[in-house]
Amino acid sequence: MHTGISRIIADLNEIAKFVNFKSQRADIIAMRPELLDVEILSGKRTFTLGVEGISDRMRRYLHKSLNEQELLKALEQIYARKPRQLKLFFMITGLENDKDRKEFKDFIMKLKRLKNELSPGCRTIMSFGLLVNLPFTPMQFASTIKDPDSIKQIKGDLKRDCETNGFEFRMAQDTEEFLISQHVALGGFECFNVLSDFAKNGGYFDGEHIIGDKNALISSLRSASGEGLYGSKDENYVFPFETLKGTPAISFLYRMYNEAKSFLDTGYCLEGKGVCIGCDGCDDRKLSKVPEVAQDDINRPKKTAERKKKPQVVKAAVTIKEAGRFLTPEAKCAFTGRALLEYLPSLVKDYLACRQVQNMPASKGYGFLFGRFLYDFEFLSGSEVFLEYLKTGAIETPILSISCVSEKETGTNFRITSSWKDVSRYSFQNRLQEFLLGNGMGFDIAKSGGVTHFEVAVKDRKKKLLNSAIFQQDNGCVSLEIETGSNFSIISILKHLFGEEWMEAKVEAI
Numbered sequence: 001m002h003t004g005i006s007r008i009i010a011d012l013n014e015i016a017k018f019v020n021f022k023s024q025r026a027d028i029i030a031m032r033p034e035l036l037d038v039e040i041l042s043g044k045r046t047f048t049l050g051v052e053g054i055s056d057r058m059r060r061y062l063h064k065s066l067n068e069q070e071l072l073k074a075l076e077q078i079y080a081r082k083p084r085q086l087k088l089f090f091m092i093t094g095l096e097n098d099k100d101r102k103e104f105k106d107f108i109m110k111l112k113r114l115k116n117e118l119s120p121g122c123r124t125i126m127s128f129g130l131l132v133n134l135p136f137t138p139m140q141f142a143s144t145i146k147d148p149d150s151i152k153q154i155k156g157d158l159k160r161d162c163e164t165n166g167f168e169f170r171m172a173q174d175t176e177e178f179l180i181s182q183h184v185a186l187g188g189f190e191c192f193n194v195l196s197d198f199a200k201n202g203g204y205f206d207g208e209h210i211i212g213d214k215n216a217l218i219s220s221l222r223s224a225s226g227e228g229l230y231g232s233k234d235e236n237y238v239f240p241f242e243t244l245k246g247t248p249a250i251s252f253l254y255r256m257y258n259e260a261k262s263f264l265d266t267g268y269c270l271e272g273k274g275v276c277i278g279c280d281g282c283d284d285r286k287l288s289k290v291p292e293v294a295q296d297d298i299n300r301p302k303k304t305a306e307r308k309k310k311p312q313v314v315k316a317a318v319t320i321k322e323a324g325r326f327l328t329p330e331a332k333c334a335f336t337g338r339a340l341l342e343y344l345p346s347l348v349k350d351y352l353a354c355r356q357v358q359n360m361p362a363s364k365g366y367g368f369l370f371g372r373f374l375y376d377f378e379f380l381s382g383s384e385v386f387l388e389y390l391k392t393g394a395i396e397t398p399i400l401s402i403s404c405v406s407e408k409e410t411g412t413n414f415r416i417t418s419s420w421k422d423v424s425r426y427s428f429q430n431r432l433q434e435f436l437l438g439n440g441m442g443f444d445i446a447k448s449g450g451v452t453h454f455e456v457a458v459k460d461r462k463k464k465l466l467n468s469a470i471f472q473q474d475n476g477c478v479s480l481e482i483e484t485g486s487n488f489s490i491i492s493i494l495k496h497l498f499g500e501e502w503m504e505a506k507v508e509a510i
């Protein structure tokens with residue numbers, strides 16, 4: 001961890017709404033618990049610690065340089081600050097013996113006491129993964145878990161110990177995904193065709209899970225690589241890509257592997273935690289210092305937190321263009337914030353965040369179709385600079401634009417027009433009736449001059465979906481005007497009416 005991390009957090013706090021990091025070392029928290037204060041002041045309420053081994057012995061095997069005493073000290077400090085959630089991440093290596101399991105059980109009992117005493121409301125999750133022996137680490141030489149059944153018993157014991165003591169138990173991935181990841185991590189070019197064929201047959205990895213015939217993939221990978229990949233390996237084993245520049249020396253990795261096999265952990269190059277272990281990662285071989293937390297690093301986030309309690313919130317429309325159509329909501333916010341700051345760099349210190357307005361008819365109404373969404377923009381100050389700028393023109397990027405939003409657009413009435421291939425007389429009316437009845441809305445129908453008027457029953461308007469719908473159908477085209485309520489979702493009506501072609505429909509606020 002950077003020795004000046006608390007100053008970095010305090011600085012970032014002044015330009016971002018929240019400052020968070022995914023996971024952190026328990027030993028550093030035990031040595032410097034004040035870091036938690038800076039984090040809490042930055043809005044952090046959930047903590048994740050990588051504990052890895054289930055016992056001191058297993059942590060020595062994984063060179064985690066963390067004993068139970070330090071771990072409990074860190075956890076006590078976290079619970080004392082009443083977080084919303086704590087997640088501990090462990091690894092199952094397949095080498096755990098009865099003593100290790102007993103130690104884990106004792107640890108869980110101690111943790112339960114701490115939690116009950118200091119933070120009974122904190123949701124605590126124990127997440128377990130199977131150890132993937134990664135290349136360019138000492139564990140590349142170790143034998144890998146080949147048969148997940150061999151760790152069934154350990155898994156069962158750990159689950160029982162967690163759950164009977166009020167902690168949630170989770171496995172981070174399913175066993176087939178583990179076997180594939182492990183194989184791909186240590187396999188070489190011989191796996192290329194197998195993976196390529198898997199993809200050609202529709203298999204894919206969505207960033208978290210593998211979709212496709214996983215068992216067939218495992219067996220093809222195994223036949224392509226042979227058994228050598230699973231057993232323990234010596235210094236002469238040729239690993240894929242081991243000639244890549246900048247990777248640790250094989251002799252170093254093998255020495256560390258031998259230490260791991262003897263459950264020996266000599267610590268790492270942090271003052272108070274060990275010595276230089278000779279990884280060749282730096283030239284001066286100087287030990288790092290434990291991060292300092294200056295009083296100013298606590299005072300500044302305190303002041304900023306006060307200011308953030310009363311942000312200025314203004315609305316604008318964000319139009320997502322074709323290129324950004326499949327972005328996640330988080331990515332849309334990130335690109336929107338970036339576009340704003342590129343156009344108005346003077347707002348870097350004042351802009352906090354933006355988010356799509358979820359419960360307003362405007363977003364639901366026109367958002368998905370035109371790619372036009374209503375957004376809230378949050379500022380510490382300076383929101384008027386943003387709104388003034390939008391009056392002079394939109395903020396344009398290749399994937400989105402930000403523009404003023406008019407009163408009319410935040411209304412509740414919309415016109416939908418689309419082609420309608422089935423020209424038979426009542427086809428569209430039937431579809432619309434199905435939608436209304438399917439959503440529990442009774443209605444009256446009136447017809448005049450080629451226009452059909454649906455008036456939703458007064459008692460059913462309380463559902464806040466639709467008040468009325470008026471449509472016309474002619475020459476392969478329909479036009480539908482709707483008056484909506486706040487629970488209305490344009491997507492559901494469009495999908496129901498137009499099926500797979502729902503995205504072709506045009507929606508406008510009226």
Ligand code: SF4
Nearest residue numbers: 269276277279281282
């Ligand atoms: S070489 Fe540098 S980075 Fe590697 S262990 Fe020694 S001090 Fe640490």
